[in-house]
Each structure stands twice: as C-alpha cells, then as structure tokens.
Amino acid sequence: MTAQPARTGAPAVAGGGGAPRHVAIIMDGNGRWAKKRFLPRIAGHRAGVEAVRRTVETAPDLGIEVLTLYAFSSENWKRPADEVNDLMGLLKRYLQSEIDELDRNGVRIRYIGDPERLSADVRLLLDTSVARTAGNGKLTLVLALNYGSQDEIARAVRRLVADGVEPTIEAIEARLDTADLPPPDLIIRTSGEQRLSNFLMWQAAYAELIFTDDLWPDFDRAAFERAIAEYGRRERRFGGL
C-alpha cells in the first residue's frame, strides 16, 4: 500500500489508514502533573520516566518502527541547575536500569542533538547503549538530548560549508542528526500546548501533528492508541492531490 520515505519530504503514505512508521513525541506536562499533586517537579519527571517505559513497550505493538522522544532541549539548560541535574540523573538511571530489557526486546538506541554539552558520563552511557544495541531491529528509540532544530540546522550548514558542497535539500538532510532516519510521520505533543518548540522543524515538513490534553505522566497505552487511530483518519497528500 505504501512506499516508505527515504528522506524528509518524500511521500510515505498516499492516504491515511496505515500505521505511522516514525512517531516523535514532545513529552510535556511533567511539572504540571506534579503541581496538581502538591509534589516537587522531580516527582513529575519520575512519573514521566514511567510513561517513557510504557510508551517504548507499546510502540512496536502499534506498528511503529522509530520512536523519537524529546527528552532534553537545547533550551532546557535555562532551568534551575537542580532540575537539570535531576533530569540528567533520571536519564542515566533509565539507561542503566533498562538497557538489558531494551536490548532483550530488540530496541536499538540512538540519540540526536549536540553531544558537546552533555557530561562525559552521560555521553559514555549513551555511546555504550548505542553500540550495544546497534544490531537490534524491532524498534529504534531515538533520544533527543541537548537537541534544538535551529542548532541542528546550523551545525548541518557549518558542515556543508566545511565540505564545500552546494546547499541542496539533500545535502542539508545528509548532514542533519537524523540523516539516516525516516522523517516523522506523526508528532504528538502532550499537555495541551500547541507548538513545536524547536523540535524536528525541518523533518516535520509533512508530519501530522496531534496535540493531546494528557499530561505526559498520564500518557498511557489507551492515549497512544487514540493518537495512532486519529493519525489513521488523516489524509496525507504531501503537496499533491
């Protein structure tokens, strides 16, 4: 029924109905989830990790091949140092405690974003996880860390200039962090906010966008299934008729 996209902007699905190959999620609302319960923000992020676990487990059942999670943006460094440390700590603990199961379940780990500002121990953990799971094929889990689209595009253009290459769409795409990934078919943002916040802006050219009111820690299998069903009802034309 469908030709799979080789690169951003290439038609993936002539009409709706099929499962999205690549789903990307802006996990928003951890802080509000905690506030509603008179808990510190870290409690919301901890509950957010549980939602990450559930979502990664559910994705292959929904026919998804690539799942990208916006875990830490290049702007999130503006948060108080304690919260930044908490988020990095949660990421480390997630990778340390889940890596065996992720590997057993055929999950391949990748990350996008500028690794330069990540601490050496986070980078080591990420690189080890990427190397260990490189042969897995059930689901590619892409963690966006110190990621911002504008920064990604600027880095790609700098490489282009250094390579002395003509700035075509293909040449830019080949230098994005997502170069060897299909473009997202569906971007979900939780918590009722309706913006991309510097996430996959180039790659989102033809993505369907779904905004749900669920706060990220409340995002469960049923919410995920509803989003995928809504995607199935969308008609994708990629600029054609």
Ligand code: FPP
């Ligand atoms: C947005 O909620 C969420 C984040 C900035 C971080 C997302 C991180 C996690 C879910 C945990 C670590 C990730 C992994 C992959 C293990 P917010 O704090 O902006 O919420 P608010 O808008 O309600 O304040």
